[in-house]
Every structure is written in structure tokens, then in C-alpha cells.
Amino acid sequence: MDAIVTDRLTLSYGSVNALKEVTFAVHRGELYGIIGADGAGKTTLFRILATLVLPDSGQAWVDGYDVKAQYREIRRRIGYMPGRFSLYQDLSVKENLSFYASVFGTTIKENYELIAPIYSHLEPFARRKAGNLSGGMKQKLALCCALIHKPSVLFLDEPTTGVDPVSRQEFWDMLGDLRSRGITILVSTPYMDEANRCDRIALMREGEFMQVDTPQHIIASYRDELWAAESDNMFRLLGDIRHFEGVKRCYTFGVEHHFTADATVVERLRTYLAARGYKELTIRRVAATIEDCYMQLEDKYHG
């Protein structure tokens, strides 16, 4: 059996449908990413799989055990790093880790080998209170705490939100290392660039999985002709391209704007923009990224 299996998981809070018949499976040893915004239902899904809430309907198994009937077995086998809180701010780095080890009936020493590559970053601050660590360090400590009992499945709910780009990269390097040790990892993130580091990803929105595949396949399935435009006045350019007949969508994309249109439309657009007096105007054909795929799905959603 796969490490995580769900069958039509559904949960509502009052009139809000947090999760709508979500069915998916995560293979053993897979690094599986859930990509979606605040409110997409990611946390609800994690809470069900971590046996903290029961679904209204549907079933789920983690490491072969049923989340309803066999929750005690599951709790022994998983590591869970919730998005907001998982550390005791008034305990030191070392105390937090010892506490989590004792909860699971183990010691830091017993499983030190697994956390050593991560904990070595923290050891110089072992006596500092967790509350006085900054973003990147807190996340590393929380990861150590989630790993201290050698779980077979790891749930990480937005571990890198609010973390700077360099610390994010370090964190993902650590996940790659854990994956190579055979630990199954389910991780959620709003950062599209992190999607590329997963074996498979699910794009999630309003309680549903919109698309599931490898990042490469998702990118390959992008069908529109995608272009990038740049000029001296980017704000005005955004409106001009967006409202030009034949342009399907146009949005900011870092230093450029991305837009989709047929080649014939782009030729007319060039002439039009030249006449509007833009300086240093360039338009070039570009390959789609995961972020462009998300924007395309977003459009389909709105019709």
C-alpha cells in the first residue's frame, strides 16, 4: 500500500467546504508537494491525515493505517510540522528537542544520526530560547522536533512561508536528504519555485486538487503560446497589453509581463505599442513555468 491514500475526503466548516472529495495517493519515499494559497484547504487536509480532525465523509490511510480506527498507530509513525505553532517559545532549543523526544519515548541521543545534518546548524544556539530564533532557524528546529522519533511519513505544512530565499534553499536541501533516506514527505507551499523540487505536485484551490503530476509533465501540458514583454513604463504596458484584442491573459512576471496570444496577434500588438511611444520595447517567446501553469488554471476556474 502507498504511504498515504485518501478516498473522497470531504470536510466542511459551516457553509465553507474546506475539502471536496479529495482522492490521491503518495508513494513510499516520495516527496509530494501541495501547491496552493491560504484557504485552499491544505491545512485541513494535513489535520485529517495527522489524525487531529475527522472528515465528514471519505477515508484515508497513512502508512497502511486507517485515520479513524487506527489513529494511535499513525501518531507513532508520523512527524507533523504545523504551519503556525509547533515550538515552545519559552523553552530553549535543546529543551524543545528533549521534550519532543520524551513525548515519543525516545532520546535525542538515540536518533541523533537522523537529525545531525540539520541540528548541527542549531547547536551553537542550543541554550537560546526558541522565541528568540528568527524564521529560518525556527523552521530547522521544528523540523528536528518532527523527526526526533524517526517517523516514516513527514507532514510539513508551509514550512518556508516567511523564510528568506537562502534559508528556503537550505531547508529544501535538507528535505532532499531526508527523502534519500526513504522518508515519505508531504509538504505544502505557496512558493511556485519550490514545486520543481518535488517528485510530484498537486495544484490545489478551494478544497480541490486541480491538477496532479510531475512538475515536468505539468509544464509540458501548457498549451498556450506564451510571451514576455518589457519596456520603459511597465505599469502602463500591463493595461495596454491586457486590453488588446486577441490577448487572452496578461500578468506581471518579475522584470517582465507574461501574456498569451497567437503569433499574428503579437505582430499587430507590436505595431500598436510602437505607435503608443514605448521605448526599449521587447517582446519574446518564452517557455512556461509552474507559476504560468497555476495562472492558467486560475483563469479556467473563473471561466
Next chain:
Amino acid sequence: MDSVIKVEELTKRFGNFTAVDHISFSVQRGEIFGFLGANGAGKTTAMRMLCGLSRPTSGRGMVAGYDIETQYEDIKNNIGYMSQRFSLYEDLKVWENIRLFGGIYGVDEKEIKHRTDELLAELHFEKERNAYVKSLPLGWKQKLAFSVAIFHRPSIVFLDEPTGGVDPATRRQFWEMIYAAAEQGITIFVTTHYMDEAEYCNRVSIMVDGRIDALDTPRRLKSEFGATTMDEVFRALARHAGRKE
């Protein structure tokens, strides 16, 4: 062009730890200024001084025409502030949030009524006037939070990671609002960990170990560092950080 922020040698020490180490820069009216740095580089400490919430150990600064050392109460009245973590009261209705923040910033009762109608019409939110904020989709909440932050017409608004944890579509809508506000002359001071957003700024500063190690337009920074993206510029600078936390 006149400057809305001007600081010289601004420094903040906690005991023998120098969180902000002699930073000097200025921000022009109507500019979108990106304030970047790794976690722990000193951004939050610097921003708290600029917002009048803490006093510098040494150095000088003017924000919105007031001295950060002596006129910090005036600063608080003349700036806008929004963060991802806190911006609106979820258990209050849309109109109640607007009225509360308008009142806190000293906008008079009649003017609040008038501007509330105007704001709701602009956002196409007339139907949501009596809705609880917690019932709004995230994208709407953000638009409302930003509008509330500039409701008292400050000359500058501070945005502290306004888009953390937000999906790509909503982030873009938010940046279009920022652009529009800047076009109207409101100065934008923004922190972010998304490097594509750094590209949307007129100028960007990057803090490393309490100092500003780079400050220029994204285009010039990239050419200076021989990089194609701001992400590469950021990495090149942050790699040399001595301070881990």
C-alpha cells in the same frame, strides 16, 4: 523630488548586539522602495524605528516630515501600515473595520462616512459592506486591508511582507493596487521574500548583518552583480552574511 524618508547613520543596539548598524538612505515621494534582507538581518528593527515604534541608539532620521527621535507620535499619525500577520479585525464587519481605523487615525466622523462610500464603490464592495471580514476571500481581504492602511491619506505606507503565503494570482492583484497607489503619489515602503516582487520596485535595498550592502534600481543591481534575476543578487549578498541569527 522631495524625500519622504531620509535617514543618516541610523543605529540600534540591544546590549552589545548591533541590530541596525549605521544605515543611511532616502526614499523619494511616489517611489516603490523594496526593503530586502535575510531573516535576522535587521529589517524589522529598522522598520520599527521608521514607524516611530522604537528610538534609535544613534543616528538621525525624518519620516513624512517628522523627526524619528522627537516627533514619533506625529509619525504614527502620518503613515500607513499593513502586514500579513495583522491588518483587519476578522470579527468586525467591513464597514466597522473602516470606521475603527479611520477613527484611530483621527479622520472625522462625517469624512469617514463619505470616504467609506467612496472606497466601497471603488473596490466594488458595496454588497459586502455588512459582511464579516472573516467571510471574505483572501484576495478581497488584502485589497480591503491595503485600502484601510491608506484611508487617512498618508504620504507613505509601510507594507511588512504583505504577500507572505499568498497565491500567485492574488499576489499580482495586490501589486497592481500598489502600482496604482504609487501613481497617485503615495510612497510605498515594502518588505518581501518574493524576489520577483523585488523586480516591481523602483529601487531596492538589501540588508546584510544590520547594514545596507546594496541599494539601487533592480536593473543596475543585476548588472553590477552580473546576475539575470534579483534572486541571484540576493543570494550573492546573503551568502557572505556572518550573522546567522
